[in-house]
Amino acid sequence: MTDDALPTAPAAPPPGRFAYDCPLRWSDMDAYGHVNNARFLTLYEEARVAMMFVDARVQGRPLFTAGVVIARQEVDYLRPVTYDTKAAAAAPATVRITLWPEDVRQASFAVRYEMHDGDTLVSRARSVLVAYDVAAERPRRLTDDELLFLHRSAADGAAGTAAPGVPAEVPAGGE
Numbered sequence: 001m002t003d004d005a006l007p008t009a010p011a012a013p014p015p016g017r018f019a020y021d022c023p024l025r026w027s028d029m030d031a032y033g034h035v036n037n038a039r040f041l042t043l044y045e046e047a048r049v050a051m052m053f054v055d056a057r058v059q060g061r062p063l064f065t066a067g068v069v070i071a072r073q074e075v076d077y078l079r080p081v082t083y084d085t086k087a088a089a090a091a092p093a094t095v096r097i098t099l100w101p102e103d104v105r106q107a108s109f110a111v112r113y114e115m116h117d118g119d120t121l122v123s124r125a126r127s128v129l130v131a132y133d134v135a136a137e138r139p140r141r142l143t144d145d146e147l148l149f150l151h152r153s154a155a156d157g158a159a160g161t162a163a164p165g166v167p168a169e170v171p172a173g174g175e
Helices: 037-059 142-157
Strands: 018-023 070-077 094-102 106-116 120-133
Touching: 018 037, 018 142, 037 094, 037 106, 037 120, 094 142
Parallel strands: none
Antiparallel strands: 018 094, 070 120, 094 106, 106 120
């Protein structure tokens, strides 16, 4: 892929997508001054937790408390994120991650992600999650509330309606 072919970030995430401005830490950096490839998964995890747990609670819906586990992760690394060029005394270094659920089933679902460093798309990823009963140590069905949250979020992302919540400083638009 050439530099010209890399898409850029819109001023706000696409309607219906959850946006998270994820802080970068010095410990995310590798010996080359780049954010380490394994740390991308940690950054995606932070955004996913913000959507699934924090945003759901803001909506008054404590969800996924019985448990959920990762069954599969796929990451496409498109461009390096260079930590030293991001560091600034005036503002914390961040990347913007937009994410949305898809392929929602009775006991599993996927989460799609896009990571932007400024206006540059640097990575895409997809996680498959399985509802899991931590106490019983076995898979479980998603609850009706969890399914509603996921179906609504997935439909909002696909239909272009407003996201249920956006912790980043981004207007979500009206529902």
